[in-house]
Amino acid sequence: MPAALSYPGVYIEEVPSGVRTISGVPTSVTAFVGRAQRGPVNEPVICNGYGDFERSFGSLWEDSSMSFAVRDFFLNGGGQAVIVRLDNGGAAAELDLTNSGNTTLVAASPGAWGGKLSVVVDHNTKKTGNASVDDLLFNLTVTDTATRTTEKFINLSIDPASPRYFPTVLEQGSTLVRVGTLPSPAVRPEAATRVPVSPDLGGDGNALTRTQFTTGAGLRADKKGLYALEKVDVFNLLCIPPHALDGDIEADLATDAAAYCEERRAVFIADPPVSWDSVADAVTGFNSSSLRSKNAALYFPRLIQANPLRENQLETFAPCGAVAGVIARTDTQRGVWKAPAGLDSLLTGVPKLSVPLTDQENGQLNPLGVNCLRSMPAAGRVVWGARTTRGNDLLADEWKYLPVRRLALYVEESLYRGIQWVVFEPNDEPLWSQIRLNVGAFMQNLFRQGAFQGQSPRDAYFVKCDKETTTQNDINLGVVNIVVGFAPLKPAEFVVLKLQQMAGQVAA
8 A cells, every 4th residue: 555645535556466477498599518710718609500600619620520510500490509619728829019029919719710810000090199199009900811800990009098008909899819918118019010920820729628628627616618608597408519520528528418407407419429330339338328317318320411621521420419400490390398309300411320220220229218310211311219318218217208308497497587586575375376376377378389288277287386385384494385297298209000901891
């Protein structure tokens, strides 16, 4: 009611409705962590297309299986990727602006790409009439001769008190260079053209190992390696492509990735080891592996694709990027509750698979929890499995199916974000009623979209928040308990067609 009723008359008060809409989170934001030619290190960058990836991290590169995986992701319908570039001993190219080592620029990120930078310095600056100011100004033009990208900065100053102080301007405005050495007092660069000189051409470093992802000192505390994804609000799928095109990631790194996905309510898309040359190898290899996570899915075999860097010769590539693209496409077209498999799950740009599979061979792998990639008549290469790595029939796990697990993660993350307003509210029936109203509206919307089993909402889901779920002792402890249940849709893996002859029957 109004704060004070002081005068005779009519008072108007707006009453809150209690409705707080819960919005669903994204379902197919895919994180890629690995090696690239260029770009920021240990910093997640959002890419909405392969062109964004090329601008920030370079194009396809023989030493970066991630570059091929990202290409396949967007080629197969992926919408948004989060890229984390890691580095193992790379060096940034350096340019000496004064021929004396007094003032240097370095490439903005490590890698041999910086050896193709060219810098032009000139003194055609604005004239203020104050020689003490004019003598501190210079212009800088930076060109990446490989990509023809050019950046021009005019009226830079070597005066730290100037708003055009060049280390600050380059730090905030350049994607190509940063200031390396800077003497005090600073020396204005000479008017000339500069290029990196040996041995300062930069270097790409070595292939990545598990150390750069999860086991290096201080990675988690510093939000580096795989844990650079701590800087990202949400991601749903995680791909760690092999360290080399013809190699693998360590088995322990795969389990690290799956464990981190369980923390972040995401799913790790695992690649088969390159040594799995046959179904027998895959059966033996998977049975002996330790990857048994409800938040991981493994796909076999690898893909045979054309390599544009080798005159389109057919080579073997990891499937994680293409599979993540198919999952993203299925989410968009059908919903996160639809199994990302079947005749519609076409693997675009894949003319062949490294191990052709028969129905019987597929039948050896599917009951273990290994998702197969198949070549089907007319349809082409498709995803033909939808289980998590807990999908072994012997485990009888409730998270056996990938769409069930991903739908649960979607509901969990959406509700986690959508009920933050509950914190510190008075813990009694009016609050519980609001919770039931808002969570119920979210679940009802999913029911209408066909996300659950059941002919009616009563059969499909329930939301409980009352004195039964939250006792007086819970209230005393500051706890409110919300119980949400749903009947998930499970994929029809096995279609049984029963055929009976009717010929010869005598009519009565």
